[in-house]
Amino acid sequence: MPLVLEKRAERSAFIAIASPLLAIALTLLTMSILLLALGKNPLAALYVYFVEPLTDPYTLMEIAVKASPIVMIAIGLSLCYLANVWNIGAEGQFLMGAVTGSYLAVVTNGSDVGHWLVIVMLILGAIGGALWALIPAICRVRFGANEILTSLMLVYVADLIMDYLVRGPWRDPKGLNFPTTAAFDPSATVPVILDGGRLHAGVIITLAVVVIAAVLLGRTIKGFEIRVVGAAPRAARFAGFKSDRLVIFTFLISGALAGLAGIIEVAGPVGVLQPGISPGYGFTAIIVAFLGRLNPLGILIAGLFLALTFIGGEGAQISMKIPLDLTKVFQGVLLFYVLACDSLILYRIRLIGSQQKTA
Amino acid sequence: MKKLLMTAAAAALALAATAMNASAADKLKVGFIYLGPVGDLGWTYMHEVARQALVKELGDKIETTYLENVNEGPDSERSIVQLARTGHQLIFTTSFGYMDPTVKVAKQFPKVKFEHATGYKRAENLGTYSGRFYEGRYIQGVIAAKMSKTGTLGYIGSFPIPEVISGINATMLGAQSVNPNIKVKIIWVNTWFDPGKEADAAKALADQGADVLMQHTDSPAAMQVAQQRGIYAFGQDSDMIKFGPKSQLTAIVNNWGPYYIKQTKAVLAGTWKSEDTWDGLKEKMVVMAPYTNMPDDVKALAQKTEAGIIDGSIVPFKCPVLGQDGKPIECKGGTHLDAGQILGMNFYVKGVDEKFPSK
Numbered sequence: 001m002p003l004v005l006e007k008r009a010e011r012s013a014f015i016a017i018a019s020p021l022l023a024i025a026l027t028l029l030t031m032s033i034l035l036l037a038l039g040k041n042p043l044a045a046l047y048v049y050f051v052e053p054l055t056d057p058y059t060l061m062e063i064a065v066k067a068s069p070i071v072m073i074a075i076g077l078s079l080c081y082l083a084n085v086w087n088i089g090a091e092g093q094f095l096m097g098a099v100t101g102s103y104l105a106v107v108t109n110g111s112d113v114g115h116w117l118v119i120v121m122l123i124l125g126a127i128g129g130a131l132w133a134l135i136p137a138i139c140r141v142r143f144g145a146n147e148i149l150t151s152l153m154l155v156y157v158a159d160l161i162m163d164y165l166v167r168g169p170w171r172d173p174k175g176l177n178f179p180t181t182a183a184f185d186p187s188a189t190v191p192v193i194l195d196g197g198r199l200h201a202g203v204i205i206t207l208a209v210v211v212i213a214a215v216l217l218g219r220t221i222k223g224f225e226i227r228v229v230g231a232a233p234r235a236a237r238f239a240g241f242k243s244d245r246l247v248i249f250t251f252l253i254s255g256a257l258a259g260l261a262g263i264i265e266v267a268g269p270v271g272v273l274q275p276g277i278s279p280g281y282g283f284t285a286i287i288v289a290f291l292g293r294l295n296p297l298g299i300l301i302a303g304l305f306l307a308l309t310f311i312g313g314e315g316a317q318i319s320m321k322i323p324l325d326l327t328k329v330f331q332g333v334l335l336f337y338v339l340a341c342d343s344l345i346l347y348r349i350r351l352i353g354s355q356q357k358t359a
Numbered sequence: 360m361k362k363l364l365m366t367a368a369a370a371a372l373a374l375a376a377t378a379m380n381a382s383a384a385d386k387l388k389v390g391f392i393y394l395g396p397v398g399d400l401g402w403t404y405m406h407e408v409a410r411q412a413l414v415k416e417l418g419d420k421i422e423t424t425y426l427e428n429v430n431e432g433p434d435s436e437r438s439i440v441q442l443a444r445t446g447h448q449l450i451f452t453t454s455f456g457y458m459d460p461t462v463k464v465a466k467q468f469p470k471v472k473f474e475h476a477t478g479y480k481r482a483e484n485l486g487t488y489s490g491r492f493y494e495g496r497y498i499q500g501v502i503a504a505k506m507s508k509t510g511t512l513g514y515i516g517s518f519p520i521p522e523v524i525s526g527i528n529a530t531m532l533g534a535q536s537v538n539p540n541i542k543v544k545i546i547w548v549n550t551w552f553d554p555g556k557e558a559d560a561a562k563a564l565a566d567q568g569a570d571v572l573m574q575h576t577d578s579p580a581a582m583q584v585a586q587q588r589g590i591y592a593f594g595q596d597s598d599m600i601k602f603g604p605k606s607q608l609t610a611i612v613n614n615w616g617p618y619y620i621k622q623t624k625a626v627l628a629g630t631w632k633s634e635d636t637w638d639g640l641k642e643k644m645v646v647m648a649p650y651t652n653m654p655d656d657v658k659a660l661a662q663k664t665e666a667g668i669i670d671g672s673i674v675p676f677k678c679p680v681l682g683q684d685g686k687p688i689e690c691k692g693g694t695h696l697d698a699g700q701i702l703g704m705n706f707y708v709k710g711v712d713e714k715f716p717s718k
Contacts, residue, residue, distance in 0.1 A: 176705075324426075
């Protein structure tokens with residue numbers, strides 16, 4: 001009795017809403033089975049994963065801190081993806097933003113120049129990320145080079161540039177040869193906004209970016225243009241939208257946001273420029289962009305949810321001795337089910353055998 | 360509504376706090392932060408082995424928790440805080456990169472005792488510990504010079520930090536005591552743990568004529584390459600004989616167990632003090648794996664060297680130590696280099712032909 005996927009005549013509105021819920025339900029079921037196999041109480045474990053981090057101000061703040069860079073990058077990426085522009089190199093733009101923004105922190109180190117410094121650093125970081133993103137954009141527009149490859153490969157170039165700087169010219173002279181800059185001065189640090197935690201001003205910037213993106217996409221011509229060029233390039237051309245200019249525009253915006261996220265992370269929670277400042281945020285953001293269905297609000301929710309699983313996974317390691325690998329399996333399973341369930345929006349499952357009998 | 364939420368949060372906090380106090384009163388909670396996965400078979404694995412030894416020794420009085428794969432960037436501070444907040448009274452942070460986060464968290468939790476491996480910043484409630492691994496390297500140098508037919512050693516370095524540099528120098532001084540013309544080729548892989556990169560470096564070194572490999576990285580990859588190529592290698596961090604039954608000459612084994620037991624007992628007895636511990640072969644924090652795959656005379660020489668280091672008749676960094684240019688290095692310890700010169704080592708000794716990284 002083979003199964004076939006059959007294209008629906010139109011998108012199923014019901015499944016579009018039910019799909020994420022179904023995905024979460026299936027994930028919880030799979031997780032429960034795995035937890036049982038490990039000899040852990042699934043209900044207690046799921047409580048530690050999903051509820052406990054929400055009951056405590058400290059972990060709530062940490063969820064926001066963890067989600068902030070991922071959401072900011074994902075918002076920029078969603079603009080690209082909506083316009084059918086495939087920027088895969090946000091990780092590199094994140095790093096270049098961190099590098100260009102850190103320049104001022106490194107050269108002014110030790111001379112507390114005033115709090116305007118961090119603002120200039122953030123602007124520089126955004127510019128650095130945008131310029132880095134401009135390279136694949138120009139390569140596509142001018143030479144027709146595939147931006148998936150060029151943007152991805154520039155990640156490694158950015159990584160090596162940062163590596164060179166922190167091992168060479170920017171290395172902390174007192175740091176015993178360790179590959180790190182000196183700790184940033186207070187004036188070069190993104191301020192913490194609540195005592196007793198690490199919640200920093202960058203989180204507010206991320207929220208502002210979410211709102212601006214929602215307005216841009218929902219209420220402006222530019223947002224309309226992005227969606228039309230992505231969905232129907234021919235129609236867009238007849239409407240007079242220039243797709244080349246949009247490639248440049250979306251790359252610049254997403255690069256700037258990734259770069260801004262990079263410098264905020266470095267000047268905020270990390271406090272120095274060093275290798276390993278990003279545990280793959282630029283790539284995680286791709287997942288978050290799609291989990292959030294390329295919608296600003298959806299991305300915010302998806303980012304917070306993913307951050308919750310990180311923090312909850314840590315709690316599960318501490319209080320229930322559940323291995324970290326299970327948290328990773330869990331994130332993978334969730335993504336798998338989300339994508340699988342999403343295909344039900346456009347397709348329906350049918351049993352071939354049963355159909356033949358009725359025919 | 361807001362008030363209700365606040366009350367609920369406060370109640371949950373109070374509940375969590377009582378739960379924490381209750382368990383803390385029963386058993387001392389000891390936490391560990393690991394850099395790699397517990398299965399890296401190198402650095403992190405040996406901390407895990409030591410944790411298990413601790414549980415075996417004091418299991419009825421303590422409860423242990425570990426967090427693995429904690430990156431040295433933005434996540435480490437939160438991970439350490441999470442352990443401190445969940446009632447852990449003694450926390451071992453087992454990688455150099457956790458230094459500044461540990462210092463920060465130690466300030467926030469003055470009643471919790473912290474132990475940071477391989478760092479140099481201490482506080483009232485923060486001690487440091489490390490092993491004199493260079494002593495083992497000296498013995499390896501002696502063996503390598505005896506065993507090498509090509510007269511060229513291959514060295515896989517992680518980062519050019521003093522710890523690794525002093526290992527290279529100790530190896531060369533040991534080797535030169537046997538063969539003054541010994542050569543060493545060094546490849547920096549810029550990672551502590553990446554079996555693929557480590558294996559590539561090992562192959563490249565073997566291709567360049569090195570017939571004894573040594574590594575300052577954490578996986579057994581180099582040992583496996585040596586086994587395939589029919590050349591010799593040394594295990595790092597742990598006894599890697601099963602990866603190179605015909606290749607391993609010996610291994611430097613990190614033996615943290617006795618120290619962890621000692622410090623935990625001190626906390627239990629209320630006698631813990633912040634100290635700087637730097638122990639070697641004599642105190643058995645550094646242990647040599649059995650000497651294998653070598654003729655009896657080499658084995659005898661290795662054992663003699665080991666005994667000499669333990670009784671103090673052999674001092675690896677005995678003056679005069681000559682720099683790369685052949686001029687003697689300032690001798691701050693009277694008859695040998697002092698601790699500061701070894702812990703901050705930033706030069707190669709004579710006989711290392713490579714350019715000193717980023718100088």
